Amino acid sequence: MKKFTSVSDVENLQEIIKKALQIKENPLSESEKGKGKTIGLVFLNSSLRTRLSSQIAAQNLGLNVLTLNAAQEAWNLEFADGAVMNGDTVEHIKDAIEVLNQYCDIIAVRCFAGMKSKEDDVNESILSQFEQHAKVPVISLESATRHPLQSLADCITIKENWQENRKPKVVLTWAPHIKPIAHAVGNSFAEWMQEMDVDLVITNPEGYDLDKNFTKNVKVIHDQDEALKDADFIYVKNWSSFDDYAAMPEVKENWMLTNEKLKNTNQAKVMHCLPVRRNVELSDEVMDGENSIIYQQAKNRIFSAQAVFSEILDELNS
Numbered sequence: 668m669k670k671f672t673s674v675s676d677v678e679n680l681q682e683i684i685k686k687a688l689q690i691k692e693n694p695l696s697e698s699e700k701g702k703g704k705t706i707g708l709v710f711l712n713s714s715l716r717t718r719l720s721s722q723i724a725a726q727n728l729g730l731n732v733l734t735l736n737a738a739q740e741a742w743n744l745e746f747a748d749g750a751v752m753n754g755d756t757v758e759h760i761k762d763a764i765e766v767l768n769q770y771c772d773i774i775a776v777r778c779f780a781g782m783k784s785k786e787d788d789v790n791e792s793i794l795s796q797f798e799q800h801a802k803v804p805v806i807s808l809e810s811a812t813r814h815p816l817q818s819l820a821d822c823i824t825i826k827e828n829w830q831e832n833r834k835p836k837v838v839l840t841w842a843p844h845i846k847p848i849a850h851a852v853g854n855s856f857a858e859w860m861q862e863m864d865v866d867l868v869i870t871n872p873e874g875y876d877l878d879k880n881f882t883k884n885v886k887v888i889h890d891q892d893e894a895l896k897d898a899d900f901i902y903v904k905n906w907s908s909f910d911d912y913a914a915m916p917e918v919k920e921n922w923m924l925t926n927e928k929l930k931n932t933n934q935a936k937v938m939h940c941l942p943v944r945r946n947v948e949l950s951d952e953v954m955d956g957e958n959s960i961i962y963q964q965a966k967n968r969i970f971s972a973q974a975v976f977s978e979i980l981d982e983l984n985s
């Protein structure tokens with residue numbers, strides 16, 4: 668694997684899921700693989716899971732880990748090409764990446780959507796600069812449009828929880844939120860589930876359809892109860908409007924996932940990438956109930972990251 672920014676960087680999804688599950692059985696099985704090499708984890712945005720699970724994964728492989736919480740700890744970055752830097756920005760992203768090239772064998776970056784310019788976000792205005800200027804493999808720790816390490820962890824979690832000899836019905840359901848949230852997790856989940864052997868349905872209120880470039884021909888149902896019927900897995904996530912970019916059109920019905928809504932499902936397992944706003948996106952009873960596999964999903968972030976770092980190291984060591 669030369670880089671990891673979307674599902675298209677994965678040669679064989681079932682193989683990498685299998686590898687991640689083997690790593691879960693024996694996390695230190697490749698503890699020398701990254702010896703003498705350094706991964707830089709650069710966070711332009713907040714994180715709990717991605718930061719810690721990536722650190723654990725890298726350490727399990729013997730990598731040196733540099734973590735930079737750039738928004739708090741580094742110089743104020745300039746992203747615009749040709750900018751006259753006579754204002755608040757102190758270092759251009761191009762120069763920062765060139766310096767990271769001197770220190771790191773792998774650069775992993777988190778760069779959320781700005782949610783101001785649809786064009787900038789759709790075109791991955793920050794991740795694309797890393798891809799352009801990095802001379803080492805680039806890994807996405809969530810970008811404007813995708814969260815591939817999360818999606819791989821989601822695939823691993825579904826695989827672990829599905830033993831039946833039929834395709835599971837997986838429902839990605841929109842959930843309420845108090846502020847405009849990016850589309851990366853929803854887009855990415857839709858994209859990866861289309862590569863899995865599942866029946867995927869997306870449900871969201873009118874005005875909240877995700878970008879068709881990610882959902883393609885997946886069925887979108889605007890009635891949550893109808894969509895949840897017979898579900899085997901429910902993935903709860905908020906996102907703002909894509910068409911009316913970052914807007915939050917009014918929603919009259921209550922879309923928060925509750926135990927009542929689980930009654931019509933096939934005892935569905937409930938997933939969420941976290942962080943979650945309890946009693947807004949889903950109820951306490953769901954979060955703490957026996958259907959929730961959300962903490963298992965969070966644990967699998969380690970093995971998702973480790974499987975990817977391991978494949979990148981294979982390329983570097985070849």
Ligand code: CP
Pocket residue numbers: 713714715716717718809817940941942
């Ligand atoms: N799910 C996820 O990416 O969590 P963090 O934002 O805490 O990293």
